[in-house]
Amino acid sequence: MKIKTTKNNLLKYINTPFDGQDYETVANLIGGNQFIAAANFIDKLDTMVRDTMKIVIMKSCPKISYEMFGTIEFYEGGQ
Numbered sequence: 001m002k003i004k005t006t007k008n009n010l011l012k013y014i015n016t017p018f019d020g021q022d023y024e025t026v027a028n029l030i031g032g033n034q035f036i037a038a039a040n041f042i043d044k045l046d047t048m049v050r051d052t053m054k055i056v057i058m059k060s061c062p063k064i065s066y067e068m069f070g071t072i073e074f075y076e077g078g079q
Helices: 003-011 020-031 035-043 047-060 062-069
Strands: none
Touching (some): 003 047, 020 035, 035 047
């Protein structure tokens, strides 16, 4: 699995206003192999941040995406 790559890709968003801490939290959870905790944290976030994180994770490592969400594809709501 590409844990370090996924973590680093999430950390690219750390300077995002209001949501930077959320990206850092998820990156650190993934870095610690705490995929279920990261998935639960993501599911409680606002739609835009949640969707962005899922896309970054899925593009970085489909295996991690599957571990966290049970899927390797992302479907935006209503499409």
